[in-house]
Amino acid sequence: MSVRHGLLALLRRGPRYGYQLRAEFEASTATTWPLNIGQVYTTLSRLERDGLVSRDEQGDRDEQGRVRYAITPDGRDELDRWFARPVSRADRPRDELVIKLAMAVTTPGVDVAAVIRAQRSATMRGLQELTRALRTLDASTEAAQRLVVDSMIFHAEAEQRWLDHCEAVLARPSEENP
Amino acid sequence: MTEPRSADRLPAPDGEPVVRMTGVVRVHGEGTGAVHALRGVSLDVAAGELVAVMGPSGSGKSTLLNLAGGLDRPTEGSVRLEGRELRDLSPEQLAELRRRSAGYVFQDLNLVPSLTVAENVALPRELDGVRTAKARREALAVLKEVGLADLGDRFPDDLSGGQRQRAAIARALVGERRLLLADEPTGALDTRAGDEIIQVLRQRADAGVAVLLVTHEPRYAAWADRVVFLKDGQIADSAAAGTETAR
Numbered sequence: 310m311s312v313r314h315g316l317l318a319l320l321r322r323g324p325r326y327g328y329q330l331r332a333e334f335e336a337s338t339a340t341t342w343p344l345n346i347g348q349v350y351t352t353l354s355r356l357e358r359d360g361l362v363s364r365d366e367q368g369d370r371d372e373q374g375r376v377r378y379a380i381t382p383d384g385r386d387e388l389d390r391w392f393a394r395p396v397s398r399a400d401r402p403r404d405e406l407v408i409k410l411a412m413a414v415t416t417p418g419v420d421v422a423a424v425i426r427a428q429r430s431a432t433m434r435g436l437q438e439l440t441r442a443l444r445t446l447d448a449s450t451e452a453a454q455r456l457v458v459d460s461m462i463f464h465a466e467a468e469q470r471w472l473d474h475c476e477a478v479l480a481r482p483s484e485e486n487p
Numbered sequence: 488m489t490e491p492r493s494a495d496r497l498p499a500p501d502g503e504p505v506v507r508m509t510g511v512v513r514v515h516g517e518g519t520g521a522v523h524a525l526r527g528v529s530l531d532v533a534a535g536e537l538v539a540v541m542g543p544s545g546s547g548k549s550t551l552l553n554l555a556g557g558l559d560r561p562t563e564g565s566v567r568l569e570g571r572e573l574r575d576l577s578p579e580q581l582a583e584l585r586r587r588s589a590g591y592v593f594q595d596l597n598l599v600p601s602l603t604v605a606e607n608v609a610l611p612r613e614l615d616g617v618r619t620a621k622a623r624r625e626a627l628a629v630l631k632e633v634g635l636a637d638l639g640d641r642f643p644d645d646l647s648g649g650q651r652q653r654a655a656i657a658r659a660l661v662g663e664r665r666l667l668l669a670d671e672p673t674g675a676l677d678t679r680a681g682d683e684i685i686q687v688l689r690q691r692a693d694a695g696v697a698v699l700l701v702t703h704e705p706r707y708a709a710w711a712d713r714v715v716f717l718k719d720g721q722i723a724d725s726a727a728a729g730t731e732t733a734r
Contacts, residue, residue, distance in 0.1 A: 426724045429716065433726035436709035441728065462706060469705035476718075477543060 312344065312352050317361060317388045320380040324365040327353060327375065337453045353378055361387055406468065410475060421479055429472045436465040503570050504531040505588075505666050505697035506555045511564035513550050513720075524550040526720040527564070532699050534665060537692035539700045539708035542717030548701045549670055551717065555699055556589040556668045557581050569665065586615060589666040590659025594674040597655035598643040605630065605639030608658045615662060622661075629657045632694075633687050649680030653687055660691065667691060667698045673707055685710050 312334070319325060319333050331349045335342065356362040361384035365377040380388070406428060413419045439462045446455055513525040525547045532538050532555070540548050553559040554566055557573050566573045569588050573581060590611075598607045608626035613619060630639050633653040643651050652672055659667050669688060673681035685707045692698045692712075700711065708714045714726045 426716075430724045430726040433705065433709065433714050434728070436705055437711070437714070437726065437728040440706075440709040462709075465709075466705045473543065 312348060313356060313361075314388065314391045316349070316352055316356065317380060317384050317391070320362060320378060321385065321388055324377040324379040326377050330378075337451070338457050356384070360384075414479070422476065425472050425476050425479075429469065429476075432465055432468050432472065436462065436469065439465060503567070504533040504536075505569060506530075506532045506699070507565075507567040508551075508555060508561075509565045509567075511551075511554060511561045511566060513547075513554060513559065514562045523720050525554070525561075528717075528720070528722055530555075530715065530722070532666070532697045534697050535692060535695050536713070537689060537698040537700065537711045539702055539711035539714045540717060541701075541703060541705070541708050541714060542723075546717040547720040548717055550720075552668050552670055552699060552701055556591065556666065557585040558591075586611065587662065588664055589668060590656075590661075590664045592652070592655045592659050592667065592669040592672045594671045597658070598651060600643050603640050603642055604635065604646065604654045607643065607654060608639075608661050611658060612662050617662075625661055626657070629661045630654070632660075632691070633657045647680065648676050649683045652676065652680070652684050656684070656687055656691070660696065665695070665697055667696050669698065669700045671701055671703070673702065673704060681707065 315334055315338075316330055319330050319337075325333070327346060327349045330353075331344050331346055334344050334349075353362060357364070357378075361381055362378045363381050365379040410421070410424065413421045413424045439458060443455070443458050443462065446458065508528060508530045511525055511528045512523070515522045515524055528547070528551060530538070530551070540551060542548050550559065554561055555568075557566070557568055560566075560573065568584060571584060573584075576584060598604070599610070602610065605623055605626045608630055609619070609622035612622035612625055617625070627636070627639055630636060633656050635650060635653055635657065638646060638650060638654075643654065646654065655672070656667070656669075659669075667688070672688070673684050676684065681704070688698050688700060689710050700707070702708050712728050716723045716725065
């Protein structure tokens, strides 16, 4: 995913200042995706270069002279294409844990069971924290934020199950490793 | 059935958890056929604490639960329930302590279908010798605590799976029992009803009950203050929630 498309989606609601985009981006991702203001302006200037946003010159400048940005027709088309296109697995960052465990299994002298145990405790602590975060969200919380936390809970849960699976598979005596 | 209550109930020494298991070993069978279900487990569950136990089948989860509630006795080691060493109790004393102190919730088959929900919840109290009217009042009070205030006169078959399980929790807690032992209580439920049940368990823990929960669902274990992973009859590792949840 890109911050690009996130900002385009926010601009689809109407022209925005950079600092507004940052606040709204973080709010809609339940502050799980912190964004610094530099990233926002760098992204906006690339979007402007590509003709997907424009400076809202008629719009009011705020008291510090900052300009608002608006989405262009090309920007809208790009946003529509983004929503229509499924996310492919290849677009997602590689999972360090998967690589680490694969390496642990094949590297001599590594206690794989200990790697799994340490990770499982850490993942469970993360899951406990997310669950606590979910419990503190009240009914007025925006659905978007709740769904972001839900997504992280499902992800942590899947990781936990996968670690259990790894442990079970590695505990099973195999022909090479009776 | 008519012996005095509460007077004979020794308060746990200050700071002692509701359940304290120390070096518990449980071996089923003997000789070459002996199965070591638990191999030296130490675990405390304090009042107000929700502890989840996870682990693969055969890791000793249910044995641990049965020992914690006095349904089974350890081969070696100590189990103290509300400050009383179970080893020192006669079978009659143990049965009584168990009835007064611990309540169980299983995956299913918790309720008697021919009794109303309130009658089901009142049943353990009536078995304790409490009069019907008082037992019913107690049952209705605890049904309210689990969000079933209006359903006491229904029959179990008229309730949803989640409501039945909440009634089972009420029955496990009636008579101010301070230890709730739950063995896969969400196992037969869909996720929405399961979420309801874990919330009720969490609320009861927050209200001061010691809850020991066996589950294979990470999403429910994550509601616990502490998660203990059992493997081959031993605690392999555990995860405690951050200090800001400490009471």
